[in-house]
Amino acid sequence: MPYNLHFAVLFSLDFFSHSVLPVNVKLLLLTTSMEMFWLDELEFEIRKVVLDNAVKYEGKPNVKSVMGALLGSQADLRQRAKEVKEIVSKVVKDVEKMTLEAQRSELSDIAPELLEPEAKVESESKELPELPNVDTWQKVVMRLAPFPSGPLHIGNARMVVLNDYYVKRYEGELILVFDDTIGSVEKQVETEAFDMIPEGLEYLG
The missing domain is CATH 3.40.50.620 (HUPs)
Structure with a gap:
Protein backbone atom coordinates (compact mmCIF):
# COMPACT_ATOMS: atom_id res chain seq x y z
CA MET A 1 0.00 0.00 0.00
CA PRO A 2 1.45 3.44 -0.95
CA TYR A 3 2.59 5.51 2.03
CA ASN A 4 0.04 8.32 1.66
CA LEU A 5 -2.84 5.85 1.27
CA HIS A 6 -1.59 3.83 4.25
CA PHE A 7 -1.42 7.00 6.37
CA ALA A 8 -4.90 8.10 5.28
CA VAL A 9 -6.42 4.73 6.17
CA LEU A 10 -4.77 4.75 9.59
CA PHE A 11 -6.02 8.29 10.19
CA SER A 12 -9.56 7.29 9.20
CA LEU A 13 -9.49 4.24 11.46
CA ASP A 14 -8.33 6.36 14.39
CA PHE A 15 -10.98 9.02 13.72
CA PHE A 16 -13.86 6.58 13.39
CA SER A 17 -12.78 4.52 16.41
CA HIS A 18 -13.15 7.62 18.63
CA SER A 19 -16.36 8.81 17.00
CA VAL A 20 -19.79 8.49 18.67
CA LEU A 21 -21.47 7.63 15.37
CA PRO A 22 -23.43 4.35 15.10
CA VAL A 23 -21.34 1.37 14.00
CA ASN A 24 -23.13 0.95 10.66
CA VAL A 25 -22.56 4.63 9.83
CA LYS A 26 -18.90 4.33 10.81
CA LEU A 27 -18.47 1.34 8.50
CA LEU A 28 -20.20 3.13 5.62
CA LEU A 29 -18.07 6.25 6.04
CA LEU A 30 -14.88 4.22 6.40
CA THR A 31 -15.66 2.17 3.29
CA THR A 32 -16.42 5.33 1.32
CA SER A 33 -13.22 6.99 2.51
CA MET A 34 -11.07 3.99 1.58
CA GLU A 35 -12.72 3.82 -1.86
CA MET A 36 -11.94 7.51 -2.44
CA PHE A 37 -8.32 7.00 -1.36
CA TRP A 38 -8.05 3.97 -3.66
CA LEU A 39 -9.44 5.92 -6.63
CA ASP A 40 -6.99 8.77 -6.00
CA GLU A 41 -4.07 6.34 -5.95
CA LEU A 42 -5.38 4.56 -9.04
CA GLU A 43 -5.63 7.82 -10.97
CA PHE A 44 -2.06 8.69 -9.96
CA GLU A 45 -0.79 5.32 -11.23
CA ILE A 46 -2.82 5.71 -14.42
CA ARG A 47 -1.31 9.14 -14.99
CA LYS A 48 2.17 7.59 -14.90
CA VAL A 49 1.20 5.06 -17.57
CA VAL A 50 -0.52 7.71 -19.72
CA LEU A 51 2.48 10.05 -19.54
CA ASP A 52 4.85 7.20 -20.36
CA ASN A 53 2.68 6.27 -23.35
CA ALA A 54 2.51 9.90 -24.50
CA VAL A 55 6.28 10.41 -24.30
CA LYS A 56 6.90 7.22 -26.29
CA TYR A 57 4.48 8.25 -29.05
CA GLU A 58 5.33 11.89 -29.72
CA GLY A 59 2.96 13.36 -27.15
CA LYS A 60 -0.11 11.41 -28.27
CA PRO A 61 -1.33 8.96 -25.60
CA ASN A 62 -3.64 6.14 -26.71
CA VAL A 63 -6.50 4.92 -24.50
CA LYS A 64 -6.40 1.37 -25.90
CA SER A 65 -2.66 1.07 -25.41
CA VAL A 66 -2.87 2.37 -21.83
CA MET A 67 -5.76 0.01 -21.00
CA GLY A 68 -3.81 -2.92 -22.38
CA ALA A 69 -0.78 -2.04 -20.26
CA LEU A 70 -2.83 -1.57 -17.09
CA LEU A 71 -5.05 -4.65 -17.36
CA GLY A 72 -2.17 -6.77 -18.57
CA SER A 73 0.01 -5.92 -15.57
CA GLN A 74 -2.73 -5.64 -12.91
CA ALA A 75 -5.23 -8.46 -13.30
CA ASP A 76 -7.29 -7.24 -10.32
CA LEU A 77 -8.34 -4.18 -12.33
CA ARG A 78 -10.12 -6.30 -14.96
CA GLN A 79 -13.22 -6.60 -12.79
CA ARG A 80 -13.49 -2.81 -12.84
CA ALA A 81 -12.39 -2.34 -16.45
CA LYS A 82 -15.26 0.01 -17.31
CA GLU A 83 -14.49 2.28 -14.37
CA VAL A 84 -10.76 2.17 -15.11
CA LYS A 85 -11.38 3.10 -18.75
CA GLU A 86 -13.37 6.18 -17.68
CA ILE A 87 -10.43 7.38 -15.57
CA VAL A 88 -7.95 6.58 -18.35
CA SER A 89 -10.02 8.56 -20.88
CA LYS A 90 -10.16 11.55 -18.53
CA VAL A 91 -6.41 11.50 -17.88
CA VAL A 92 -5.62 11.03 -21.59
CA LYS A 93 -7.68 14.12 -22.47
CA ASP A 94 -5.78 16.11 -19.85
CA VAL A 95 -2.34 14.88 -20.94
CA GLU A 96 -3.15 15.50 -24.63
CA LYS A 97 -3.37 19.22 -23.87
CA MET A 98 0.25 19.27 -22.68
CA THR A 99 3.30 19.77 -24.85
CA LEU A 100 5.69 16.86 -25.25
CA GLU A 101 8.24 18.73 -23.15
CA ALA A 102 5.70 19.23 -20.34
CA GLN A 103 4.72 15.56 -20.49
CA ARG A 104 8.34 14.49 -20.26
CA SER A 105 8.98 16.92 -17.39
CA GLU A 106 6.04 15.65 -15.32
CA LEU A 107 6.95 12.03 -15.98
CA SER A 108 10.49 12.83 -14.85
CA ASP A 109 9.06 14.22 -11.59
CA ILE A 110 6.64 11.40 -10.72
CA ALA A 111 8.24 8.35 -12.36
CA PRO A 112 11.82 9.08 -13.48
CA GLU A 113 12.57 5.37 -13.78
CA LEU A 114 10.29 5.23 -16.83
CA LEU A 115 12.51 7.70 -18.67
CA GLU A 116 15.69 5.70 -18.32
CA PRO A 117 16.99 4.84 -21.78
CA GLU A 118 16.78 1.20 -22.73
CA ALA A 119 19.99 -0.58 -23.55
CA LYS A 120 20.45 -0.92 -27.29
CA VAL A 121 20.95 -4.46 -28.47
CA GLU A 122 22.64 -4.87 -31.79
CA SER A 123 21.35 -7.77 -33.78
CA GLU A 124 21.56 -9.01 -37.32
CA SER A 125 18.48 -8.86 -39.48
CA LYS A 126 17.42 -12.45 -40.08
CA GLU A 127 14.74 -13.77 -42.40
CA LEU A 128 12.32 -16.31 -40.97
CA PRO A 129 12.39 -19.72 -42.70
CA GLU A 130 9.87 -20.62 -45.35
CA LEU A 131 6.84 -22.67 -44.39
CA PRO A 132 7.30 -26.33 -45.37
CA ASN A 133 5.52 -27.50 -48.54
Whole structure:
Protein backbone atom coordinates (compact mmCIF):
# COMPACT_ATOMS: atom_id res chain seq x y z
CA MET A 1 0.00 0.00 0.00
CA PRO A 2 1.45 3.44 -0.95
CA TYR A 3 2.59 5.51 2.03
CA ASN A 4 0.04 8.32 1.66
CA LEU A 5 -2.84 5.85 1.27
CA HIS A 6 -1.59 3.83 4.25
CA PHE A 7 -1.42 7.00 6.37
CA ALA A 8 -4.90 8.10 5.28
CA VAL A 9 -6.42 4.73 6.17
CA LEU A 10 -4.77 4.75 9.59
CA PHE A 11 -6.02 8.29 10.19
CA SER A 12 -9.56 7.29 9.20
CA LEU A 13 -9.49 4.24 11.46
CA ASP A 14 -8.33 6.36 14.39
CA PHE A 15 -10.98 9.02 13.72
CA PHE A 16 -13.86 6.58 13.39
CA SER A 17 -12.78 4.52 16.41
CA HIS A 18 -13.15 7.62 18.63
CA SER A 19 -16.36 8.81 17.00
CA VAL A 20 -19.79 8.49 18.67
CA LEU A 21 -21.47 7.63 15.37
CA PRO A 22 -23.43 4.35 15.10
CA VAL A 23 -21.34 1.37 14.00
CA ASN A 24 -23.13 0.95 10.66
CA VAL A 25 -22.56 4.63 9.83
CA LYS A 26 -18.90 4.33 10.81
CA LEU A 27 -18.47 1.34 8.50
CA LEU A 28 -20.20 3.13 5.62
CA LEU A 29 -18.07 6.25 6.04
CA LEU A 30 -14.88 4.22 6.40
CA THR A 31 -15.66 2.17 3.29
CA THR A 32 -16.42 5.33 1.32
CA SER A 33 -13.22 6.99 2.51
CA MET A 34 -11.07 3.99 1.58
CA GLU A 35 -12.72 3.82 -1.86
CA MET A 36 -11.94 7.51 -2.44
CA PHE A 37 -8.32 7.00 -1.36
CA TRP A 38 -8.05 3.97 -3.66
CA LEU A 39 -9.44 5.92 -6.63
CA ASP A 40 -6.99 8.77 -6.00
CA GLU A 41 -4.07 6.34 -5.95
CA LEU A 42 -5.38 4.56 -9.04
CA GLU A 43 -5.63 7.82 -10.97
CA PHE A 44 -2.06 8.69 -9.96
CA GLU A 45 -0.79 5.32 -11.23
CA ILE A 46 -2.82 5.71 -14.42
CA ARG A 47 -1.31 9.14 -14.99
CA LYS A 48 2.17 7.59 -14.90
CA VAL A 49 1.20 5.06 -17.57
CA VAL A 50 -0.52 7.71 -19.72
CA LEU A 51 2.48 10.05 -19.54
CA ASP A 52 4.85 7.20 -20.36
CA ASN A 53 2.68 6.27 -23.35
CA ALA A 54 2.51 9.90 -24.50
CA VAL A 55 6.28 10.41 -24.30
CA LYS A 56 6.90 7.22 -26.29
CA TYR A 57 4.48 8.25 -29.05
CA GLU A 58 5.33 11.89 -29.72
CA GLY A 59 2.96 13.36 -27.15
CA LYS A 60 -0.11 11.41 -28.27
CA PRO A 61 -1.33 8.96 -25.60
CA ASN A 62 -3.64 6.14 -26.71
CA VAL A 63 -6.50 4.92 -24.50
CA LYS A 64 -6.40 1.37 -25.90
CA SER A 65 -2.66 1.07 -25.41
CA VAL A 66 -2.87 2.37 -21.83
CA MET A 67 -5.76 0.01 -21.00
CA GLY A 68 -3.81 -2.92 -22.38
CA ALA A 69 -0.78 -2.04 -20.26
CA LEU A 70 -2.83 -1.57 -17.09
CA LEU A 71 -5.05 -4.65 -17.36
CA GLY A 72 -2.17 -6.77 -18.57
CA SER A 73 0.01 -5.92 -15.57
CA GLN A 74 -2.73 -5.64 -12.91
CA ALA A 75 -5.23 -8.46 -13.30
CA ASP A 76 -7.29 -7.24 -10.32
CA LEU A 77 -8.34 -4.18 -12.33
CA ARG A 78 -10.12 -6.30 -14.96
CA GLN A 79 -13.22 -6.60 -12.79
CA ARG A 80 -13.49 -2.81 -12.84
CA ALA A 81 -12.39 -2.34 -16.45
CA LYS A 82 -15.26 0.01 -17.31
CA GLU A 83 -14.49 2.28 -14.37
CA VAL A 84 -10.76 2.17 -15.11
CA LYS A 85 -11.38 3.10 -18.75
CA GLU A 86 -13.37 6.18 -17.68
CA ILE A 87 -10.43 7.38 -15.57
CA VAL A 88 -7.95 6.58 -18.35
CA SER A 89 -10.02 8.56 -20.88
CA LYS A 90 -10.16 11.55 -18.53
CA VAL A 91 -6.41 11.50 -17.88
CA VAL A 92 -5.62 11.03 -21.59
CA LYS A 93 -7.68 14.12 -22.47
CA ASP A 94 -5.78 16.11 -19.85
CA VAL A 95 -2.34 14.88 -20.94
CA GLU A 96 -3.15 15.50 -24.63
CA LYS A 97 -3.37 19.22 -23.87
CA MET A 98 0.25 19.27 -22.68
CA THR A 99 3.30 19.77 -24.85
CA LEU A 100 5.69 16.86 -25.25
CA GLU A 101 8.24 18.73 -23.15
CA ALA A 102 5.70 19.23 -20.34
CA GLN A 103 4.72 15.56 -20.49
CA ARG A 104 8.34 14.49 -20.26
CA SER A 105 8.98 16.92 -17.39
CA GLU A 106 6.04 15.65 -15.32
CA LEU A 107 6.95 12.03 -15.98
CA SER A 108 10.49 12.83 -14.85
CA ASP A 109 9.06 14.22 -11.59
CA ILE A 110 6.64 11.40 -10.72
CA ALA A 111 8.24 8.35 -12.36
CA PRO A 112 11.82 9.08 -13.48
CA GLU A 113 12.57 5.37 -13.78
CA LEU A 114 10.29 5.23 -16.83
CA LEU A 115 12.51 7.70 -18.67
CA GLU A 116 15.69 5.70 -18.32
CA PRO A 117 16.99 4.84 -21.78
CA GLU A 118 16.78 1.20 -22.73
CA ALA A 119 19.99 -0.58 -23.55
CA LYS A 120 20.45 -0.92 -27.29
CA VAL A 121 20.95 -4.46 -28.47
CA GLU A 122 22.64 -4.87 -31.79
CA SER A 123 21.35 -7.77 -33.78
CA GLU A 124 21.56 -9.01 -37.32
CA SER A 125 18.48 -8.86 -39.48
CA LYS A 126 17.42 -12.45 -40.08
CA GLU A 127 14.74 -13.77 -42.40
CA LEU A 128 12.32 -16.31 -40.97
CA PRO A 129 12.39 -19.72 -42.70
CA GLU A 130 9.87 -20.62 -45.35
CA LEU A 131 6.84 -22.67 -44.39
CA PRO A 132 7.30 -26.33 -45.37
CA ASN A 133 5.52 -27.50 -48.54
CA VAL A 134 3.93 -24.06 -48.92
CA ASP A 135 3.89 -24.43 -52.71
CA THR A 136 1.38 -27.28 -52.38
CA TRP A 137 -1.16 -25.19 -50.47
CA GLN A 138 -3.97 -23.24 -52.08
CA LYS A 139 -3.72 -20.47 -49.49
CA VAL A 140 -1.82 -19.73 -46.28
CA VAL A 141 -4.30 -19.34 -43.42
CA MET A 142 -3.01 -18.57 -39.92
CA ARG A 143 -5.08 -18.66 -36.74
CA LEU A 144 -4.98 -16.76 -33.46
CA ALA A 145 -7.08 -18.39 -30.71
CA PRO A 146 -6.74 -16.48 -27.42
CA PHE A 147 -8.78 -17.31 -24.33
CA PRO A 148 -11.06 -14.27 -23.72
CA SER A 149 -10.03 -13.54 -20.13
CA GLY A 150 -8.64 -10.05 -20.77
CA PRO A 151 -6.63 -7.99 -23.28
CA LEU A 152 -3.87 -9.45 -25.43
CA HIS A 153 -0.73 -10.27 -23.44
CA ILE A 154 2.88 -10.52 -24.59
CA GLY A 155 2.48 -14.18 -25.59
CA ASN A 156 -0.51 -13.35 -27.80
CA ALA A 157 1.32 -10.38 -29.32
CA ARG A 158 4.33 -12.56 -30.19
CA MET A 159 2.06 -15.02 -32.00
CA VAL A 160 0.24 -12.19 -33.81
CA VAL A 161 3.52 -10.74 -35.12
CA LEU A 162 4.76 -14.16 -36.24
CA ASN A 163 1.50 -15.12 -37.97
CA ASP A 164 1.15 -11.69 -39.54
CA TYR A 165 4.64 -12.02 -41.04
CA TYR A 166 3.73 -15.22 -42.88
CA VAL A 167 0.28 -13.94 -43.88
CA LYS A 168 1.85 -10.90 -45.55
CA ARG A 169 4.70 -12.92 -47.02
CA TYR A 170 2.35 -15.36 -48.75
CA GLU A 171 -0.65 -13.02 -49.19
CA GLY A 172 -2.67 -15.23 -46.89
CA GLU A 173 -5.30 -14.71 -44.21
CA LEU A 174 -5.26 -14.41 -40.41
CA ILE A 175 -8.36 -15.66 -38.57
CA LEU A 176 -9.29 -14.68 -35.00
CA VAL A 177 -11.02 -17.43 -33.00
CA PHE A 178 -12.03 -17.01 -29.35
CA ASP A 179 -11.15 -20.25 -27.55
CA ASP A 180 -13.45 -20.18 -24.52
CA THR A 181 -13.19 -23.93 -23.83
CA ILE A 182 -10.04 -23.92 -21.69
CA GLY A 183 -11.19 -21.83 -18.73
CA SER A 184 -11.21 -22.71 -15.05
CA VAL A 185 -12.50 -21.31 -11.77
CA GLU A 186 -9.40 -19.13 -11.54
CA LYS A 187 -9.42 -18.18 -15.23
CA GLN A 188 -12.89 -17.21 -16.41
CA VAL A 189 -14.25 -15.54 -19.52
CA GLU A 190 -14.39 -11.74 -19.30
CA THR A 191 -17.02 -10.29 -21.65
CA GLU A 192 -14.94 -7.11 -22.09
CA ALA A 193 -12.24 -9.24 -23.74
CA PHE A 194 -14.40 -9.75 -26.83
CA ASP A 195 -13.88 -6.05 -27.55
CA MET A 196 -10.40 -5.62 -26.05
CA ILE A 197 -8.73 -8.35 -28.12
CA PRO A 198 -9.84 -7.02 -31.56
CA GLU A 199 -8.87 -3.52 -30.39
CA GLY A 200 -5.44 -4.85 -29.43
CA LEU A 201 -5.03 -6.47 -32.86
CA GLU A 202 -6.01 -3.20 -34.52
CA TYR A 203 -3.44 -1.35 -32.43
CA LEU A 204 -0.71 -3.84 -33.39
CA GLY A 205 -1.57 -3.20 -37.03
